[in-house]
Amino acid sequence: MTTQPAAGGSTAHAVLAGVVCGLVGFTSSFAVVLTGLRAVGASPDQAASGLLVLCVTMGLGCVLFSWRLRMPITMAWSTPGAALLAAATVPAGGFAAAVGAFVVCGLLLALCGLVRPLERLVERIPAPLASAMLAGVLLTLCIAPFRAVVASPAAIAPVMVTWLVLVAVARRWAVLGALGAALVVMAVQGVFGRLDLRAAAPSLVLVTPSWDVTTLVAVAVPLFVVTxxxxxxxxxxxxxxxxxxxxxxxxxxxxxxxxxxxxLGGAHAINLAAISAALAAGPEAHPDRNRRWVAGVACGCTYLAFGPLAGIVTAAARSAPAGLIETIAGLALLGTFAGAAASALGDAASREAGAVTLVVAASGITVAGIGAAFWGLVAGVLVLLALRLHHHRDRP
Known part of the structure; x- marks a missing residue:
């Protein structure tokens, strides 16, 4: 009589862990996704459509894989990929060219599953350089909150103060708290009263992709690598x-x-969850590892529930005070930036190559129509080869 309630309670806790995983995954980085899609030319309707498609595809993936494999398999949109897009510019072919790059990225991801040597080749990309490229892309986004608070302190300062306080007392909830503070700021400024809820229902907006070699090199390849x-x-x-x-x-x-x-619906990329995966796969979800798959299913259902909200989320973000959404995105990415920078510069043998990759990726340069992320990786590889040649020549 005493074990059955405990089992039921544990299952309920697994469900709650999955809901928290989905809630954190969505709220902590939806601003990054919207910023990234808009940066490469998506209209508000196309950005809302992309957010809807991402919620549906990753939600279905969580449910199907967790249910079938009886493992807590959670998926997410590519937050580093969205950050890379946010640091890019609109391609010459507009959003259609970006969509073509998204398609190619997806095909490359699928090929990695079919062609094992291709997956091994990706794994051989030096981890410090991949991290440095990501850190360089994230740097410009993480600077945004500090620029915004100078330009608009009344709207931005409450968000940053809330984030700072929660970092001290409840770090896991810092980004969610900052989002809550942003919602309060928006309410005070009357943003929600100006929203047309009837026009905020999400709808699928199909985009015919166009194929541009420069965009494929500048967007598809870095998006694939970071994902x-x-x-x-x-x-x-x-x-x-x-x-x-x-x-x-x-x-x-x-x-x-x-x-x-x-x-084709405006979504950039989905992948296996990394950081948030621990919320569903760890012992906090359920003491019995064979029952944690419930958390994966609950996470997927949470993502699916967010899908119908994509339109209103996009409309509210579009009406928010200047710099507010960028502030949420930047604060959400600070931890990722810190981890990427530490990985990029942690190994003394490759530190200079990592530093070059980081600064070139952060520079925002464009050469032959190809953005800084790609050239940062190229520059880092060249420096790494030079360092290894120097080390080889100095070896007795």
């Missing part, structure tokens, strides 16, 4: 750390296929 190295590979490592080994083939085929198809 694999910063999300899929770490995501598998997180699952393995808790004793789950689902195999990489099926998740890559699903996320790659869903990315390629979802791109």
């Amino acid at each position: 694999m190295t910063s999300q899929n590979i770490p995501g598998m490592a997180v699952l393995a750390s808790f004793g789950y080994r689902p195999g990489i083939k099926a998740p890559l085929l699903y996320t790659g296929g869903a990315t390629a198809v979802g791109a």
